[in-house]
Amino acid sequence: MTKLAELARLIRSKNAGPFQLTFDVMFEDEARYLRVKQSGAVSREVIGACFNLPAARVLLFFCDNAYAIKASIPRPCFQGDLLDSDGHGGQQYAPLMEIEIP
Numbered sequence: 001m002t003k004l005a006e007l008a009r010l011i012r013s014k015n016a017g018p019f020q021l022t023f024d025v026m027f028e029d030e031a032r033y034l035r036v037k038q039s040g041a042v043s044r045e046v047i048g049a050c051f052n053l054p055a056a057r058v059l060l061f062f063c064d065n066a067y068a069i070k071a072s073i074p075r076p077c078f079q080g081d082l083l084d085s086d087g088h089g090g091q092q093y094a095p096l097m098e099i100e101i102p
Contacts, residue, residue, distance in 0.1 A: 003099065019078050029067065042060075043055075044058040059071060
């Protein structure tokens with residue numbers, strides 16, 4: 001097993017408006033991208049579990065031509081709320097790094 005962070009060239013998060021976070025997982029080459037995609041280890045269910053959300057709240061896209069995976073989830077609180085500790089959403093990707101890829 002290999003962690004997603006070891007296979008991806010870049011894993012990042014950012015705002016997708018004040019109510020959504022989006023995650024980008026980008027790969028250096030087709031082989032690494034296909035290994036992750038075909039493993040089924042990155043799914044709506046797995047991403048939901050990383051953020052304590054039901055799978056139905058996760059949008060997930062595989063971008064074959066860019067060797068990238070994109071996912072979006074609702075923000076835990078809206079951008080600018082008193083409870084918002086990451087206004088830009090740039091520090092939310094960490095749980096994805098630990099996903100185990102066979």
